[in-house]
Amino acid sequence: MTAKIIDGNEIAKRVRAEWKHRVDALQARGVQPGLAVVIVGDNPASQVYVRHKTKACADMGIHSEKHEFPADAPEQKVLDTIARLNANPAIHGILVQLPLPAHFESRRLLEAIAVEKDVDGFNLYNVGALVAGDTVFPPCTPFGVQCMLEYSNIPISGQNVVVVGASNIVGKPMAMMLMKKDATVCITHIKTRDLAQFTILADILVVAVGKPNVITAPMVKTGAVVIDVGINRLPDGRLVGDVDFEAVREKASYITPVPGGVGPMTVTMLLVNTIQSAERFAAIQMPAASKVAAAAG
Numbered sequence: 001m002t003a004k005i006i007d008g009n010e011i012a013k014r015v016r017a018e019w020k021h022r023v024d025a026l027q028a029r030g031v032q033p034g035l036a037v038v039i040v041g042d043n044p045a046s047q048v049y050v051r052h053k054t055k056a057c058a059d060m061g062i063h064s065e066k067h068e069f070p071a072d073a074p075e076q077k078v079l080d081t082i083a084r085l086n087a088n089p090a091i092h093g094i095l096v097q098l099p100l101p102a103h104f105e106s107r108r109l110l111e112a113i114a115v116e117k118d119v120d121g122f123n124l125y126n127v128g129a130l131v132a133g134d135t136v137f138p139p140c141t142p143f144g145v146q147c148m149l150e151y152s153n154i155p156i157s158g159q160n161v162v163v164v165g166a167s168n169i170v171g172k173p174m175a176m177m178l179m180k181k182d183a184t185v186c187i188t189h190i191k192t193r194d195l196a197q198f199t200i201l202a203d204i205l206v207v208a209v210g211k212p213n214v215i216t217a218p219m220v221k222t223g224a225v226v227i228d229v230g231i232n233r234l235p236d237g238r239l240v241g242d243v244d245f246e247a248v249r250e251k252a253s254y255i256t257p258v259p260g261g262v263g264p265m266t267v268t269m270l271l272v273n274t275i276q277s278a279e280r281f282a283a284i285q286m287p288a289a290s291k292v293a294a295a296a297g
């Protein structure tokens with residue numbers, strides 16, 4: 001069996017085209033979705049991610065602004081900026097790019113973002129809402145994976161899902177989201193003994209560890225769907241995922257490549273969350289505005 005490739009660039013293009021209409025509809029009502037990105041320090045990977053995010057916003061007609069701080073900036077200064085962005089009606093989404101320099105308390109910054117602007121879905125209210133099954137903003141990477149499965153018509157309900165990696169950004173929310181879709185979910189992590197005994201049972205295997213070749217062909221059930229969230233730079237400069245792609249593609253039914261798999265979907269779902277947030281703000285504002293007009297008229 002040779003797996004079908006799930007093309008993240010292609011699906012991202014389709015999703016963006018669908019959501020562009022909604023940006024146009026908002027703009028026709030005088031609302032431009034706005035995203036603010038807060039970045040602290042000079043982590044090179046973060047700089048690249050933020051560049052991708054701001055370019056994607058520009059392509060979609062979404063206003064974006066970058067608030068950049070040196071690594072030694074006082075935490076309070078960043079908190080003050082977040083407070084100003086919370087109060088700014090032109091901004092519908094705020095994200096703090098992670099990781100932060102070591103002396104920052106990430107949780108304090110994430111909790112400072114207003115729940116209704118937390119387009120990354122990382123603050124505790126949104127995490128809790130996800131657990132309760134009623135998300136405000138689904139975290140972008142697992143939301144992108146779910147979207148890829150749905151666009152590829154891969155059934156989720158009743159499937160055995162194994163998630164490799166239990167991070168707050170990917171593994172844990174991924175498990176919650178697929179459980180909500182009635183999958184039977186198992187989360188494995190760094191301390192899991194004999195990882196293969198779990199992965200071999202997966203109908204859908206989601207791998208988000210950040211280490212090349214964590215998943216090899218003997219660990220994968222024939223016909224499984226394999227989603228590789230990892231992005232690793234090899235010493236020779238090549239970009240690879242966490243899965244031994246060439247070997248596993250001969251065994252799986254579907255597989256995502258790296259690059260060109262989950263990566264483009266993460267940015268796309270950030271755009272989706274920002275547009276959805278702008279729509280919610282517009283829905284709150286417009287009835288109030290029309291009441292004022294009615295009273296005046």
Ligand code: GUN
Nearest residue numbers: 095096097098099120140
């Ligand atoms: N760092 C790695 N992935 C992400 C992400 O999805 N959002 C933010 N804010 N930081 C990240």
